[in-house]
Amino acid sequence: MSIFTVASRYAKSLLELAQEQGQLDAVKKDLEQIIAVLKANNEIQAVLKNPIISHDKKRSILLALFDGKANPLIISFFTILVNKGRADILIDIAQAFVREYNQVKGIVNATVLSATALSEENLNELQAKIAQEIGAQVLLNNKVDASVIGGFVLRVGDKQIDASIAGKLQKLEKYFVSQGV
Template sequence: MSIFTVASRYAKSLIDLAQEQNSLEAVKQDIEAVIVVLKSNSQLLAVLKNPIISGDKKNQVLNALFNGKISPVIVSFFTILVNKGRAAILLDIAQEFVREYNEVKGIVHATVTSAAPLSEANQTALQKQIAAEIKAEVVLKNIVNPTLIGGFVVRVGDRQVDASIAGKLNKLEKHFVNQGV
């Protein structure tokens, strides 16, 4: 079974549990905090992935880091993961939880790449326009790429709209090449 499939099943289980306990928002915040800790500590990830280190040691490390700082439900969930031999994919499960949370809540992540940073007003207007188009809540991230010259490129999932000057110049060049000019 693939890591993605296993991570997805555990994440779905945690979402179901959090929904039963009416604590989905709190669990999501705690999981995001866990992701930050895991991503910023390569030694912790190495310990969790090391098959030589016992499950008891891994549980001690996780309890020392998170007990009292995040929901006891999540700490218990981590204990179950370690006991089932899934400590190595803890980060994958946490990231999948956030992805599935966004799906449950109808939140879509989009990126807008522009030649210069967008103003807050432009970002808000674009965010509202995308949300109206796809009928979902949108979290918009602005990436600056000066090679675009001007304009922007919006990516939502697997869809992309290229309204950049560089993109238009490339289309024009292809048109001339195809016309034999």
């Protein structure tokens, strides 16, 4: 079974439990912080993925890091994951939880790629237009890539709008090649 499938199943279980206990938003917020901590620390990731390190040691490390700082539901969930030998995919499970949460709440992630960082005003305006167009709450992320040259590339879910200068130049090049110029 793939890591994605396993992570998704555990994430759905945690999501259902958090919903039942009325702690869905709190669990999501804590998991986002936990993802950031784990991603920022390669040593912790290495320990969690190392099959030689005992479950007790992994559990004690996670408790030392997050007990009292994260929702008790998450701490209990971590204990279950470690006992089942799934500490190695903890980040994958947490990320799958956030994806599932967004789906349940009708939140769509979008990315706008631009040559320079967009102003807060431009981002807010674009976010509002996307939300109005798709009828859902939108989390907009701005990524900077100088190769865009100008304009932007917008990705919302599995759709992409390329309004960049680089994209237009590529289309123009393809046209000239197809015409034998």
